[in-house]
Amino acid sequence: MPRIPTYDDVAAAAARIAPAAHRTPVLTSRTADEEAGASLFFKCENFQRMGAFKFRGAYNALSCFDSGQRKAGVVAFSSGNHAQAVALSARLLGMPATIVMPHDAPAAKVAATRGYGGTVVVYDRYKEDREAIGRRLAEEGGLTLIPPFDHPDVIAGQGTAAKELIEEAGPLDALFVCLGGGGLLSGSALAARALAPGCKVYGVEPEAGNDGQQAFRAGHLVHIEVPKTIADGAQTQSLGKITFEIIRRDVDDVFTASDAELVEAMRFFATRMKMIVEPTGCLGFAAARRMKNELKGQRVGVLISGGNVDLARFAALVAG
Numbered sequence: 001m002p003r004i005p006t007y008d009d010v011a012a013a014a015a016r017i018a019p020a021a022h023r024t025p026v027l028t029s030r031t032a033d034e035e036a037g038a039s040l041f042f043k044c045e046n047f048q049r050m051g052a053f054k055f056r057g058a059y060n061a062l063s064c065f066d067s068g069q070r071k072a073g074v075v076a077f078s079s080g081n082h083a084q085a086v087a088l089s090a091r092l093l094g095m096p097a098t099i100v101m102p103h104d105a106p107a108a109k110v111a112a113t114r115g116y117g118g119t120v121v122v123y124d125r126y127k128e129d130r131e132a133i134g135r136r137l138a139e140e141g142g143l144t145l146i147p148p149f150d151h152p153d154v155i156a157g158q159g160t161a162a163k164e165l166i167e168e169a170g171p172l173d174a175l176f177v178c179l180g181g182g183g184l185l186s187g188s189a190l191a192a193r194a195l196a197p198g199c200k201v202y203g204v205e206p207e208a209g210n211d212g213q214q215a216f217r218a219g220h221l222v223h224i225e226v227p228k229t230i231a232d233g234a235q236t237q238s239l240g241k242i243t244f245e246i247i248r249r250d251v252d253d254v255f256t257a258s259d260a261e262l263v264e265a266m267r268f269f270a271t272r273m274k275m276i277v278e279p280t281g282c283l284g285f286a287a288a289r290r291m292k293n294e295l296k297g298q299r300v301g302v303l304i305s306g307g308n309v310d311l312a313r314f315a316a317l318v319a320g
């Protein structure tokens, strides 16, 4: 079993990423508060560098490399925000980054990753095994693989967003966190348990892909098929070993939100708060809105995880 990070790792990560990461704003909305009958505090990681919280975990993990690892560089598999987070962090820290992406990854994401200085290695997702490609790259070039969620330094870095939120908003009664593989949720739970012991911590997954909810309730990891949902940042098939250990210990429950609820939340953020939030970033708010009866009079934190959605897709979703 790999090392389980603690709150001390989150605090250390906060110091490490401070020179590079944005301290993102905590916004409030009178309309949201009136609708919920509660006080909502939105931690806006859609305004983080490269547009999502993933920068926190990637930058922290790469900052922990020794000199040999820095020289050889990092390798990551991802077609989403983790790819851009690793590529940007590597550039800032002056090390090479290789990102393994499927041949059918969106051109904009490939271009963004290259734009941050990453070398993109394309593979055919129907014919090639990305694990084998990664192992080969790691063995031949001595590269260090950084996974998107199941890594102690990644989890500790992701926990810094909730740490900042609680420090700024004060004690919370509940915290809603978007859930894919569980890096953000497990890091947030470490921060909340240390800084706001009475705070309930909830993960929120897409309805079509509730592997985390199933795992949480069953007490063991559950694997599912790639879920069909507009929440492309949470199309994971299973929680990680480390993230699950923390989630089962420190999280209070896992809920789901439907694609229609995510679109409603995107509309709310756009019209009321003038923000572009990607579908996955709306998971926490979508569940909090539905639970307004339980949350009456409470102080509620909502983590908005990212804002990377291309404009044509955004327009089609909110207009539809």
Ligand SMILES: *Cc1c(COP(=O)(O)O)cnc(C)c1O
Pocket: 052, 054, 080, 081, 082, 148, 149, 158, 178, 179, 180, 181, 182, 183, 184, 185, 233, 234, 236, 278, 280, 281, 305, 306, 307
């Ligand atoms: C990766 C990602 C998530 C899910 O994070 P996990 O750490 O995998 O649970 C949620 N929202 C956005 C925008 C993401 O990029």
